[in-house]
Amino acid sequence: MTITKEASSTANPSPASFLTQANALFIKNLTYQKRNIWSSVRLIAIPLYLCLVLATIQALFDIHVNNSAENRCGCQCMDTTKDGKCERESCGLEYSSQNQAIFCAFPNPPPLLPLLHIPPSVTSSSIDSCTRTGSCHVTILFTGNNPSQLGAKVRCVQGLTPWRNNSTEVNDEIFKGYLQGNQEENINYEIVAAYDLLDTDKKNFNVTILYNSTHKENLVDRRVKFVRVPRLVNLVSNAYLEYLKGKGTKILFDFVKEMPKKETRLRMDMASLIGPIFFTWVILLLFPVILTSLMYEKQQRLRIIMKMHGLGDGPYWMISYAYFLVISTLYIISLMIFGSAIVAAYLYVFGTGLLGLFLFQFLIEELSFPSFSLYRGLYEFSQYAFQRNLNGMDGMKWKDFSGTAMDKVFSIIIVEWFLALLATYYINRVSSSTKERPFPFLRNPFKKIPSPQRISVEQQGSEVSVEMEKLDVAQEREKVEQLMMLEPCTTSHAIVCDNLMKVYPGKDGNPPKMAIRGLSLAVSSGECFGMLGPNGAGKTSFINSMTGLVKPTSGTALVQGVDICKDMDRVYTSMGVCPQHDLLWETLTGREHLLFYGRLKNLKGSDLNLAVEESLKSVNLFCGGVADKPAGKYSGGMKRRLSVAISLIGNPKVVYMDEPSTGLDPASRMNLWTVIKRAKKHTAIILTTHSMEEAEFLCDRLGILVDGRLQCIGNPKELKGRFGGSYVLTMTTSSEHEKEVERLVQDFSPNAKKIYHIAGTQKFEIPKEEIRISEVFQAVEKAKSSFEVFAWGLADTTLEDVFIKVARTAEAFNVFS
Template sequence: MPQTLSNLLIWLNFFRLNDYSIQLVFFLISINLQISVAFLASAMFSDVKTATVVAYIYVFGTGLLGIFLFQFFLEDPHFPRGWIIAMELYPGFSLYRGLYELSQSAFAADYRGVNGMRWRDFGDGMKEVTCIMLIEWLLLLVSAFYIDQITYSSKHPLFFFLQSPSKNKQHHYSSNKQISKFVVEMEKPDVCQEREKVEQYLLESTGNCAVLCNNLKKVYSGKDGNPQKLAVRGLSLALPQGECFGMLGPNGAGKTSFINMMTGIIKPSSGSAFVQGLDILTDMDRIYTTIGVCPQHDLLWDKLSGREHLLFYGRLKNLKGSVLTQAVEESLRSVNLFHGGNGDKQVRRYSGGMKRRLSVAISLIGNPKVVYMDEPSTGLDPASRKSLWDVVKRAKRKGAIILTTHSMEEAEVLCDRLGIFVNGSLQCIGNPKELKGRYGGSYVLTMTTSKEHEQEVEELVHRISKNAKKIYRTSGTQKFELPKKETKIAEVFQAVEKAKKMFPVVAWGLADTTLEDVFVKVAQTS
């Protein structure tokens, strides 16, 4: 029977003749060193494509330089040993030196018919490179942690020696209050009231709110001669526990940028924000344990099953044993992925809707105190959407939810309060009934007749209300806005009945203002 490739590799002299424990120690240290290098690189690079290119250059470049350059220095007895040690400080060369020593020992042992490298004859070169790799492993690991803290958590470079920033919060709040007074934009009364509420919370205690944002801004720098892009303009928002807040707005309004700032993906340009009393600028590592996120685009691994995804994220939320197993089962059931073996299928076999439901389940596992959902129902069929709404309703009893959506029906069903964003700023805020009453103080009368009777319909409507406004007209169908203050529903019915006797009316209808009408009106006038 032909040997498999793995058997052939195991029986190579390199692995067979050298002491197994020496190989175990060497490869264990080298693997952890490479992981530390990866951590350091992830802290230094913010762009995935750039990091990928540099990683390929590092791996393949090191191999080529080791074979065609470093090996000649090792074999040259006149080359200074001090320079060899200096070159081994580069992790790629230290790994190459260790492999070189092991291969030379195996070659010599095979040639002489003896054993390869053993602990009793551990060579100077192998001791040297093992010590270098061990020290570098620890130093790079600490360096990666340090750079990550000062770069992405925005901590002071001397944060090890400074007291916790939470002790200086009162000063931080008062300074933010002074900054928030200099808001240039003219804001509407409801938005100003929300800003005043935020300032009051800052003076009292941020722990009273699940989410508190004070004059939060994000500006993207311009590239290729383009001007700067103001994605979020001085947002102030107070979100208590048990509330679902809906963020509505056209594409590019700044909703996703806001969520990215609150979850630590990008840093705000100015302003401050707190989650459960923790500052997103300094306490992001603690905030991660209290939040859940359903991103706009699914971040899943094709080769893992739905159950494995939930097990992984459940462990990140510190769930263990039977509690973890139960949480995974409940999550799969809540999003209809439990039956039919769907939970154990690889994600690459999921439909788009199933992936979306899994993302929602991931965001809710571990009962997070704050959940961010960026268009969670995108791509779902009506039955799955209704089931998802029930899941969100149950989840908001245990914490706060910030939801972005383009579905006005979803916003009305789920959200206790709504905020409409246009060009990065909050234009209005309130519950759905308040917004419809504030921005939709009119009825919409629709009437369809033949084209020759359009003028008669218009005259009829103006007799009902002098300030009626035509908002739509095509092929005999006309829509009018009738101010509620000067319109009585009974008069509309009487007028339509009279019109039917004068000319044929194909169809007509009277509707109250919808949330969609409010959204369109605010978006167009802002």
């Protein structure tokens, strides 16, 4: 931005460093967060609200389930007071129902004999046989790597010890033997258990015990199961000792005893049980907030406008990642505080939670499926907390991670984090059209790339027949070629475009669209170059190519000696852009916008504040508190003025302005033109406009672009002199006198051409060499005596006339060719 002489002399023209860019973005993010503080408060309040809901559910469950009489040891009132209240209560097994007994205290469990439980025979015939003979056949199966290995013996009954090939056969027979019984050579027997001796030998004792654990949930069957397992271990241990030391060697086994237990109550933690349904909801609730913020900058093209003003990828992603990481951390800490304060677990999005619980549970429980690592982690937390709370213990602690699946879950999450960073980096590089893909092996081998050489030849061939009409364009091309032969760093021109071409590939059967056809242009520092042209002429494609939005198909351009096709990031450090559509943050003020972009231009301290103040004053956004109003409350004209101020802040070496005065009133437009004219003293400006008045006021040179080609180039006076060697006569009469007006013009100028005709108003182009102005006045005054003339005028050629003439001639030639 053009500021006072003193401020300009103290400004630092060097590019902003990494830390300076990061600091600018960080301050902008903090300011943006301040503007949206209540949205953040509401976001953080959601976990508190949901935790309160969960706490209410848990409290209701405690009242009606956990603390109900059926879910604790049975009690009986022994003494009552006069008013009927219980004074002394006694609790124990003798007062309990079968459901209440499991909660009663068991301080002195009785010793149980170390017997091996033999399952009863299944068929009635086998029961009769056992009654007559006094004994039944039972079977203990064996398998392992060596069929000659030891076998355990069961006393008091006839025991069979058949060998099986593998543990699968053993498992099938145990299940079959328990349910159906086996009849082999009319001998009834039951399978008690099985031993898979694996690689057991004299140096290794490795055994797996298999038995049928089917039982009903009652104390008797549970005790049977409790007795069976230790006895089976004792049998195989004694057998192994005999195998090593000989007969008579054994381990004494006197009794089995349960552990004492104190009185308990049902402690079902519903918060832990339904935690996965709600917990991820709260965690992932922050994800769309972060995504919306990033996509907002991408969709509103704020990301690219920051890049054009010098913000590099490194500072952007570092600050964005750190910024959202801090927000996420504070969010989770707040969630943990809320959850701990009400003794409740956390919540998850309802639909996703149910989907993960009921449809994908088999994937959640399988560690080899990494996409569900978050759900698996939540699943582990909830299951661990539920089981521990049920036993009256605390939940998972850090020391418990190594003993659960959480260590693997965290490993998967870390790998996913690293892969996500790589994917983000790759996608960001690919989406930037001016950069090469970071991983060449990921390129699409079937993608067709248009041949720049072939297109260039066609383009040059089409210019041969019109080269004589565009000598000024040919001279500009020669000038560019001479400049390109010099060292780029020594050229005095800020912008040099060398045969720049942009071709958009055809789609849906349409041919490729050539938006720019070999444009060569040189713009020196301190010059404002205006680019005129009808809609679709290629002006926007040219600006997009120069600012890095699209990559040229062929040719190149140097900005301050830096190639836009090779090092666009360096170009951005010395560039300012005023896009056609205002790219602003709705919640940031005009001052905050300029402070942010000023920091990106390496302005600091008093220089920054002075530059911002002068910028706001120059575009009439300083007075009346306008500078400190959010940009979302600005009118269209105010936003446009702010966009121009942003493009000029920090004295950039090159500025691109796409229709900067669109939507401004005449007074604001004239003021803005004055600002731009002052700013171009040390800056090269390329400006596109549809206003001929703006082009004449601001531009040192003009170029008219039609169908992607420069048709002419020069200052406004040169163009009017070259293409405007005629006067324009305008006359308005009634419709019946139109023929008489044509005859009048033909009398004093036989070569006059009608260029406009509507409802009695006609315009004629009259060669200057055929008439004198006095003759025209005399002819019109004489005609007034014959018919009524409502209005008439004689004017010299305007820039608008030149534009229309050049555009129509070029379009006619294109249609003809």
